Amino acid sequence: MMRKTHAVPRGLLVVFSVVLLTVLGLAPSASASVLWPDEQAMITTSTYRSTYVYDVGVGNAISAEQFAQPAVTAFYGAQGGFDRNFMYWAPIVAIDRPDQFWTRCVGNAGGLCQNVQPGSQNISAEIGAGQIHVKYWNGAFIGVACGNWNHGGTGPVPVISGTKYEDVNGDGVRQAGEPGLAGWTIDLSFNGAVVETATTDAGGGYSFALDADQFPVGAGTYTVAERPQAGWVQSHAPAPVTVGYGAGPANFGGNDFGNYRPATIGGRKFDDHGADGGGAGDPGLANWTFDLDNGATAVTGSTGDFAFPGLRPGTYTVRERQQPGWRRTTPASGATTVTVTSGQVTGGVDFGNVCLGAIAVTAPAGVTTRVDEAGVPGVLANDPPAPRTASGTATVSGLLPGTYRVTLTLPDGVFTTDPDLTSLDGKFAIVKTITVAECGTSPVAPAFVTSQPGKITGGVRILVPGGTATAGFEFMQRGDGPRGTLEYNDHGNGIDIHTSDITGISASGTDAYVFGHAVVGGVTYGFRLHLVDAGEPGTGDRFELLLSNGYSAGLGQTLNGGNVQIH
Structure with missing residues (x-):
């Protein structure tokens, strides 16, 4: 037994055990006080994983220094002592009976103070499987003993655990079918300092046992952080884990990390020569701008290719910026909506455009021109539709590639030597079939004449x-x-x-x-x-x-x- 520092009345002996818990007490008077201000240093020191007896005189409080003296008797040593890891789920039981005396344990077989002297309060009846919180002792001493009796330290240990998974759809929530990721390093920090690391297993799982015998941990704030890997973006990280003293869970699970690999949406801008909506054999168009509904833009290269890399998985809409003198042949809606998953590279988001042409007519004032479609292939219709009309010298523009019938109706006094002169509704008219090519202007310039000597x-x-x-x-x-x-x-x-x-x-x-x-x-x-x-x-x-x-x-x-x- 340790050396007494104060006179102790007969039978006044208290059993203490140090664990990873807050050790609090009340002063001999009615006012409250903290027994040991350097509590954290005590609970993170392995020497206090012991059980020993210390006698305290009536009216005196035990100090941290006194409590820290090594036990000279292995009072519970044969049983393995108290386990500091047992503070998270054990309910606190208050033994608040100032009218009764407790004597020291006569024996320890089977548990904490299993046997007491006759007529004394049976401590084990009060504590059960919980914690001792002694408030009064004949009005002279108040102490706290926190912990669960753990024979040989074989009881459960609090665990922080989670899973590292591939966030396939990038929503930051793990769904069925999203796989775990093996080989990722997870760091556990306690009060801001890394105390342990773990590597995710084949299913992406990891865990940290909060074993005070293995590393200095206690009640407080724990954080888990993954070590980044190239080519991955974090979409989900757990919040800090608060582990407190007293009643509470022993398993802190669900601390999951989600990561995704950036996705890419790509496509091609092509010159749709046939205006048929298909790009096979058609050349690409450079310097066209495309917009993604997340605000990103891309410009086509020399082959007409464009790409939006580095995307979070999700659904996006791609739109092209129109250029004057062109009509889109595909997609008909002018936009393509694409859903990409983690790491997916999606191509084939193609846009086809056809370059419009024109017919330039040279004619005297009073000559009216009508342009009708003769053969315009492809998936588009002229807008505005044919026929188009003009007067005198004029250009009819915005025409799809194809063949057109151009009719120039002559008024009286306008003469032509053009061989395509014909009659139309009682008037003379020049009728020509003209081919309009992409980006081309087809001239129609009949030979008009005035009277000459002869x-x-x-x-x-x-x-x-x-x-x-x-x-x-x-x-x-x-x-x-x-x-x-x-x-x-x-x-x-x-x-x-x-x-x-x-x-x-x-x-x-x-x-x-x-x-x-x-x-x-x-x-x-x-x-x-x-x-x-x-x-x-x-x-x-x-x-x-x-x-x-x-x-x-x-x-x-x-x-x-x-x-x-x-x-």
């Missing part, structure tokens, strides 16, 4: 459906304007034309054009007469008559007889 004479016979036609003519351009006469008889169809209404004459070399009006069946129509003087004997000459009502004769023929003279 004199044309002749008489001819030509073949017409049902027979022949004959004509005689004389035309002259003078200072006061064009004049002349045309006598024409279609013997096969009974059409007779006699006109002196000549509005224009244009003669150049071996070609001459005469414009005017003719009355057919009581209705006045415009006419254009194309004459060719191929030289003598006139067999290679031509007489080609076209009326705005659709009647024509001699087109593409040489004369069946007669002669044309251009002077």
